[in-house]
Amino acid sequence: xxxxxxxxxxxxxxxxxxxxxxxxxxxxxxxxxxxxxxxxxxxxxxxxxxxxxxxxxxxxxxxxxxxxxxxxxxxxxxxxxxxxxxxxxxxxxxxxxxxxxxxxxxxxxxxxxxxxxxxxxxxxxxxxxxxxxxxxxxxxxxxxxxxxxxxxxxxxxxxxxxxxxxxxxxxxxxxxxxxxxxxxxxxxxxxxxxxxxxxxxxxxxxxxxxxxxxxxxxxxxxxxxxxxxxxxxxxxxxxxxxxxxxxxxxxxxxxxxxxxxxxxxxxxxxxxxxxxxxxxxxxxxxxxxxxxxxxxxxxxxxxxxxxxxxxxxxxxxxxxxxxxxxxxxxxxxxxxxxxxxxxxxxxxxxxxxxxxxxxxxxxxxxxxxxxxxxxxxxxxxxxxxxxxxxxxxxxxxxxxxxxxxxxxxxxxxxxxxxxxxxxxxxxxxxxxxxxxxxxxxxxxxxxxxxxxxxxxxxxxxxxxxxxxxxxxxxxxxxxxxxxxxxxxxxxxxxxxxxx
Numbered sequence: 001x002x003x004x005x006x007x008x009x010x011x012x013x014x015x016x017x018x019x020x021x022x023x024x025x026x027x028x029x030x031x032x033x034x035x036x037x038x039x040x041x042x043x044x045x046x047x048x049x050x051x052x053x054x055x056x057x058x059x060x061x062x063x064x065x066x067x068x069x070x071x072x073x074x075x076x077x078x079x080x081x082x083x084x085x086x087x088x089x090x091x092x093x094x095x096x097x098x099x100x101x102x103x104x105x106x107x108x109x110x111x112x113x114x115x116x117x118x119x120x121x122x123x124x125x126x127x128x129x130x131x132x133x134x135x136x137x138x139x140x141x142x143x144x145x146x147x148x149x150x151x152x153x154x155x156x157x158x159x160x161x162x163x164x165x166x167x168x169x170x171x172x173x174x175x176x177x178x179x180x181x182x183x184x185x186x187x188x189x190x191x192x193x194x195x196x197x198x199x200x201x202x203x204x205x206x207x208x209x210x211x212x213x214x215x216x217x218x219x220x221x222x223x224x225x226x227x228x229x230x231x232x233x234x235x236x237x238x239x240x241x242x243x244x245x246x247x248x249x250x251x252x253x254x255x256x257x258x259x260x261x262x263x264x265x266x267x268x269x270x271x272x273x274x275x276x277x278x279x280x281x282x283x284x285x286x287x288x289x290x291x292x293x294x295x296x297x298x299x300x301x302x303x304x305x306x307x308x309x310x311x312x313x314x315x316x317x318x319x320x321x322x323x324x325x326x327x328x329x330x331x332x333x334x335x336x337x338x339x340x341x342x343x344x345x346x347x348x349x350x351x352x353x354x355x356x357x358x359x360x361x362x363x364x365x366x367x368x369x370x371x372x373x374x375x376x377x378x379x380x381x382x383x384x385x386x387x388x389x390x391x392x393x394x395x396x397x398x399x400x401x402x403x404x405x406x407x408x409x410x411x412x413x414x415x416x417x418x419x420x421x422x423x424x425x426x427x428x429x430x431x432x433x434x435x436x437x438x439x440x441x442x443x444x445x446x447x448x449x450x451x452x453x454x455x456x457x458x459x460x461x462x463x464x465x466x467x468x469x470x471x472x473x474x475x476x477x478x479x480x481x482x483x484x485x486x487x488x489x490x491x492x493x494x495x496x497x498x499x
Contacts, residue, residue, distance in 0.1 A: 039223060040202055044216040046483045047206045053229050054107040055198070060230040061100040062194070064237060068093040069141075073183060077146050087245055090145075094246035095237045097138055104131060113474035116207035121460040123204075126197040128457040133190045140182040143172045148249040152400050154383075155391055159284065163442020167288040173388070176381035211470075214479050215486035252390055252399060254373075258364035261395060265364065266337040268393045269357045272297040274330050277392040285443045289388060297389055301372045302356050305363050314359070318352040329353045 046052065071089050072080045079086040108127060111117060117124035143154045157172040171177055209216060257265045271277040272293040280293040299315060306313050318326060333353035343358045363369045373385040390396050399405075429452075433445050440448075459466055469475065481488040 038198075038202065040205065040221055042218045043206050043221045044208055045219050045485050046216060046479065048219070048222045048225060049478075049483045050229065051110050051478050051483070052206060053226055054103050054110065055201070056226050057230060057233050058100060058103050058107060059194075059198075060233050061096050061103060061237070064096040064234060065093060065100060068096060069183065073179075077144070081146050081248065087248075088241060091241035091244070091246040092237060093141075095240040095244075097141070098240075099233065099237055101134070101138070104134060110478055111207075113469050113477055114207065114479065115210055115466070115469050115475065117460040118210055118466065120200070120204065120207060123197060123200050124460050125457055126193050126200070128453070130190065130193050130197060132453060133186055133193065137182060137186045137190060140172070140178050140186065143178045144175060144182060145246075145248070146251060147247075148251050148399065148403075149247070149405065151251055151383075151387060151390075152396060152405050155387060155396065160442050160446060162284040162286055162288060164446045165285045165443070167284075167286055171288065171384065173384040174379075174382045176379050179381070209475075209479060211475070214475070214484070216484060217486060249403065252396060254364050254370055254386055254389060255367050257390065257393060257395060258361050258369070261393070262343050262361050262365075263337045263340050264393050264395060266341075266343065266357045266361050267334055268389065269298055269360055270330060270334040270337060270353060271392065272389070273353065273357075274334070279388045279392055285441070289384075296373070296376055296385055298356065298360065300376055301360055301363065301369055304368075304372045305359050308368070309359075311359070314352040314355045318356065321352075333357060 043052065068089050072086075072093060075086060080090040081087070108131065111124065111127065139153070139157060143150050143157065154172040158167060161167045161170045161172070170181070254265070268277060272280065275281075275293055277293055279289050282289050302315055303313075305311070306315075318329070321329065329351050330353055333351055336351075336354060337357070341354075343361045345355065345358055345362065349355050349358075360369060363372075370386060373389075374380050374382070377385050429449075433440075433449055437445065437448070455462065455465070479487075
């Protein structure tokens with residue numbers, strides 16, 4: 001039979017075809033050859049279990065993420081938020097991300113429990129870096145979803161980056177920058193680390209037991225079983241995308257606030273003019289919002305309103321007043337709107353601040369105010385001004401509390417409302433830090449989180465800590481008679497001898 005197989009292979013090659021029936025040099029055969037060159041051929045006898053398929057399943061989910069993400073980039077946000085097929089693709093992307101992190105955490109736990117990092121320290125460190133980059137990638141991706149949850153997480157993320165002193169370079173409120181981070185910069189680093197991580201595993205093989213009491217033999221890797229499990233993973237992702245569409249909470253808009261909470265928006269605009277709002281008085285490790293809120297939110301939009309409607313310029317009247325009168329008018333206008341005063345453009349109104357702010361609210365109801373802010377920002381994808389103004393109203397905090405998105409509840413862990421506690425649950429450790437140290441600043445919390453990550457990264461080199469899994473005997477979860485045939489056979493022999 002063996003000689004016949006060799007003869008058949010030779011005949012196939014003579015006929016110009018490979019043994020699998022594909023023409024030699026065809027694109028399919030070349031691709032198969034490339035894929036097969038990446039195979040790990042020999043594994044320990046427990047290496048064909050599901051626990052040691054997690055790395056391959058991570059690659060499968062990564063492919064689903066890349067394909068679905070590429071489709072979303074081609075058609076854009078309106079398509080993935082507003083059309084049925086777009087929502088379906090967005091759901092695939094969402095559930096693939098969830099699956100990726102489930103598998104990644106599970107994979108790290110297997111490696112940790114079996115102390116595989118003892119013999120493969122660099123592999124562990126690369127995996128730790130992959131986890132950090134994957135978390136950043138997910139956070140940036142959530143900011144691109146375009147709903148209220150992404151707005152809230154963008155503001156929370158901005159505070160974190162500002163607290164760490166990086167807010168000048170990383171601004172989650174600028175969607176065009178997020179696109180760059182999410183689809184280019186982070187993925188390039190991530191794919192490079194994943195390739196290096198896998199190549200090291202391929203060169204050195206799957207980790208073998210470090211304990212002498214764990215028997216094993218080297219066997220052929222069952223690639224058919226791997227592909228079957230990969231197919232099941234894809235099927236599960238698609239099923240979840242069909243049954244549970246990705247959550248979407250309508251975003252908050254300035255136009256919506258101007259329509260339903262006009263007095264709140266008006267009072268906030270008075271604070272922007274007075275430069276007493278949250279943005280005007282922003283205090284963190286750095287302040288990337290060093291612009292004049294009076295100019296951005298009031299003066300420039302109001303001048304656009306005057307030019308468009310050919311009305312008298314209330315700004316000129318306001319600045320022609322004495323400093324004392326201006327201050328009195330601002331105080332009176334804030335008290336007027338804070339008490340629910342109506343939006344009025346009546347010529348009989350003597351307070352120029354009330355007239356200016358009322359004009360801006362009317363402008364906001366039509367959507368023209370947003371257009372001016374975008375024009376000031378220079379990009380229709382940079383939502384910094386809009387989100388900072390919405391944040392200053394306090395309505396975003398109220399909405400976040402109502403939907404359970406505050407840090408002391410779920411923070412960035414939650415992806416939606418109602419039955420949707422599923423989301424970026426992998427940042428729960430950071431949320432727990434903020435809960436445990438409620439008085440800490442973003443810089444302190446971020447520095448502590450970074451220190452813990454460094455400990456995690458350097459675990460293979462830290463005495464005593466790197467012995468914890470062995471002392472807890474966690475290896476028994478994955479090295480036992482159910483996963484290692486030799487242990488099962490030995491148990492059976494002992495049972496027979498005992499009988």
